[in-house]
Amino acid sequence: MRARWPRSFSALLLGGFALVMLPLLFGMGYAAYAQQELAARSRAALALTLQVTRGTRQLVDDLAGLQRAAGQFFVLQDPQLRGGMRDAHAALQRTVQTLRSMPLGADDAARLVRLGRDEAALYAQLDSASGNGLQRFDRFAPDFDALAATALQLEQAGNTLVELRAAALTRRAHALRMILLAQVGAAVLLSLLLAALLSWLLGRPVRQIEQAIQRLGAGDLQPQPAVRGPSDLVLLGEQLDWLRLRLRDVEEQKQRFLRHVSHELKTPLASLREGVALLADEVGGSLSAQQREITQIMQGNARDLQQRIENLIGYSRAQRRLDPLLADRVELGALLDAIQRRNDLALRARRLRVERSGSAPPLLGDRGKLDTVLENLLVNALRFSPDGGVIRVELGVDGDGVRVRVRDQGPGVAEADRPHLFEPFFQGSRQPAQAAPGSGLGLAIAREFARLHGGDIALCDEAPGACFELRLPQRPMDATQEAAG
Numbered sequence: 231m232r233a234r235w236p237r238s239f240s241a242l243l244l245g246g247f248a249l250v251m252l253p254l255l256f257g258m259g260y261a262a263y264a265q266q267e268l269a270a271r272s273r274a275a276l277a278l279t280l281q282v283t284r285g286t287r288q289l290v291d292d293l294a295g296l297q298r299a300a301g302q303f304f305v306l307q308d309p310q311l312r313g314g315m316r317d318a319h320a321a322l323q324r325t326v327q328t329l330r331s332m333p334l335g336a337d338d339a340a341r342l343v344r345l346g347r348d349e350a351a352l353y354a355q356l357d358s359a360s361g362n363g364l365q366r367f368d369r370f371a372p373d374f375d376a377l378a379a380t381a382l383q384l385e386q387a388g389n390t391l392v393e394l395r396a397a398a399l400t401r402r403a404h405a406l407r408m409i410l411l412a413q414v415g416a417a418v419l420l421s422l423l424l425a426a427l428l429s430w431l432l433g434r435p436v437r438q439i440e441q442a443i444q445r446l447g448a449g450d451l452q453p454q455p456a457v458r459g460p461s462d463l464v465l466l467g468e469q470l471d472w473l474r475l476r477l478r479d480v481e482e483q484k485q486r487f488l489r490h491v492s493h494e495l496k497t498p499l500a501s502l503r504e505g506v507a508l509l510a511d512e513v514g515g516s517l518s519a520q521q522r523e524i525t526q527i528m529q530g531n532a533r534d535l536q537q538r539i540e541n542l543i544g545y546s547r548a549q550r551r552l553d554p555l556l557a558d559r560v561e562l563g564a565l566l567d568a569i570q571r572r573n574d575l576a577l578r579a580r581r582l583r584v585e586r587s588g589s590a591p592p593l594l595g596d597r598g599k600l601d602t603v604l605e606n607l608l609v610n611a612l613r614f615s616p617d618g619g620v621i622r623v624e625l626g627v628d629g630d631g632v633r634v635r636v637r638d639q640g641p642g643v644a645e646a647d648r649p650h651l652f653e654p655f656f657q658g659s660r661q662p663a664q665a666a667p668g669s670g671l672g673l674a675i676a677r678e679f680a681r682l683h684g685g686d687i688a689l690c691d692e693a694p695g696a697c698f699e700l701r702l703p704q705r706p707m708d709a710t711q712e713a714a715g
Contacts, residue, residue, distance in 0.1 A: 253418075257413050257417040278332070278391075278395060285328050286381075288325045290382065293374070315353075315356060333391070334384075335387065335391075341383060344380070345384065348377060435463040441454075442470045443470065451474055451478040453474075499536060502532055503532045506525060556597070557594055566623060580617050584621045584622075590625040593632055593702060593703075596682075600683070603679045606675060611696070613662060620639060630703065631701055632702050633701055635699045637696070637697040640695050685703060688701075
C-alpha cells in the first residue's frame with residue numbers, strides 16, 4: 231500500500247515540524263511532572279520531619295513533666311497536685327499515640343509501645359501511693375530513669391528517621407536528575423533522527439525536480455522518473471515532464487528542419503559545383519587569367535558552402551548517434567598529414583606554418599570521424615591565426631590513451647565565451663576580421679565525435695592564443711564492440 235502524502239509541501243513541512251517537536255514536548259511534560267512529584271515528596275518529608283522531631287521531644291518533655299508533677303505531689307502532700315500528675319500522664323499517652331502513627335522501625339515501634347505500657351503502670355503506682363515524703367518518691371527514680379532512657383532512644387530513632395528520609399530524598403533528586411538528563415539526550419537524539427528523516431522526505435521530491443531540471447538543461451530529453459511527494463510538487467514534476475515533451479518536439483522539428491534545409495541546398499549546390507568545375511576545365515572555352523581567378527574563388531566558396539552543409543548534417547546525425555563507430559587502426563600522424571595536404575592551399579594563402587611535435591601510438595577508432603575531429607580543430611586554428619603565424623600540433627601519450635593539442639597564435643578565447651564554446655552555432659566575441667563568419671558547428675561536431683570514442687575535447691588554460699586538447703582512449707568501447715562483431 232502506497233503511503234499517502236500531504237496535499238501540499240507546506241502541510242508536510244508543518245507536520246514534520248510538529249513531529250520533531252513531539253519528543254521535546256514530551257520531555258518538557260515529564261520534567262514538569264517529575265518536578266511536581268519531587269516537590270510533593272519534599273513537602274511530605276518536611277512534614278514528617280517536623281512531626282517526628284516535635285513528637286520525640288514532646289515525649290521527653292511530657293516524661294519530665296510527669297516526674298516533676300509526681301515529685302511535687304509527694305513532697306507537698308497537696309491533693310490538688312494529683313490533677314497535675316494526671317494531666318501530665320494524659321499528655322504523655324497522647325504523644326505516644328501520635329508517635330505510633332509515624333513510620334518508625336519495628337524495634338522503635340515496639341520500644342514505643344513498651345514505653346507507653348511502662349509509663350501507664352508507673353502512673354498507676356504513683357496515683358495509688360499516698361504522698362508521704364521525698365524518700366517515698368525516690369524509690370520511683372529507677373523507673374523514671376528507664377523511661378527517660380527509652381524516650382532518648384526514641385528521640386535518636388526519630389533523628390535517624392529524619393536523616394534517612396533526607397538521604398532518600400537526595401537519592402530521589404539525583405535519580406530524577408539522571409532520568410531527566412537521559413530523557414533530554416534521548417529526546418534530542420530522537421528529534422535529530424526525525425529531523426534527518428523528514429529532511430530526506432522533504433528533500434527527495436525537491437532533488438528529483440532539481441535532477442530533472444539539470445537533465446533538461448544538459449539536453450537530456452529522455453523520460454524521467456515520476457516525482458513522488460506532496461501533490462503540488464507532483465504537479466510541478468508533471469509540468470516539467472510536459473516541458474520535456476515540448477522541448478523534444480522542438481528538437482525534433484529543428485532536426486527535421488536541418489535535414490530538409492541541408493537536402494534542399496545540396497542538390498543546387500552540386501549542380502553549381504559541377505558548372506564551376508566545367509568552367510575551370512575550360513569546357514566552354516579558354517579562360518583569361520582574371521576569369522580563372524574568379525573560377526577559383528567560386529570553387530572555394532562552393533567548397534566552403536558544401537562543408538557547412540556537411541557540418542549541419544554531421545552534427546544532426548552525431549547528436550542522434552545514428553552512425554556507429556567503425557573500428558579501424560588509425561595512425562594520427564598520417565591522418566594529420568592528409569588533413570594538412572587538403573588545407574595546404576588555405577595555409578599558403580595565409581602564409582601559415584604547421585609545426586608538429588611528439589608522437590602517439592596507433593589507436594582503434596573510426597577513421598572518418600577522427601579525420602573530422604582533427605580537421606575541425608586545424609581549420610579553427612587556421613581561421614583565428616594571424617597571417618604569417620604558426621599553428622603548433624603536439625602529440626603525446628596520456629595514461630592509457632593519446633593526447634593531441636592544437637595551438638594557434640590568435641586572440642584567444644574570451645572568459646565570457648568559455649562556458650559556451652562547444653555549443654552549436656555559437657560565435658565567439660573575438661572573431662577575426664579577415665575571415666568569413668563560420669557556422670559555429672566545428673567545435674560542437676568535434677566534441678560529439680570525440681565523446682563517441684569515449685574521449686573529450688577541452689580548452690587548455692594557456693596563452694597566448696587558443697589551445698584545444700583532444701583526449702582519446704586506445705580502444706573505445708563502441709569501436710571494440712564493432713571490431714568484435
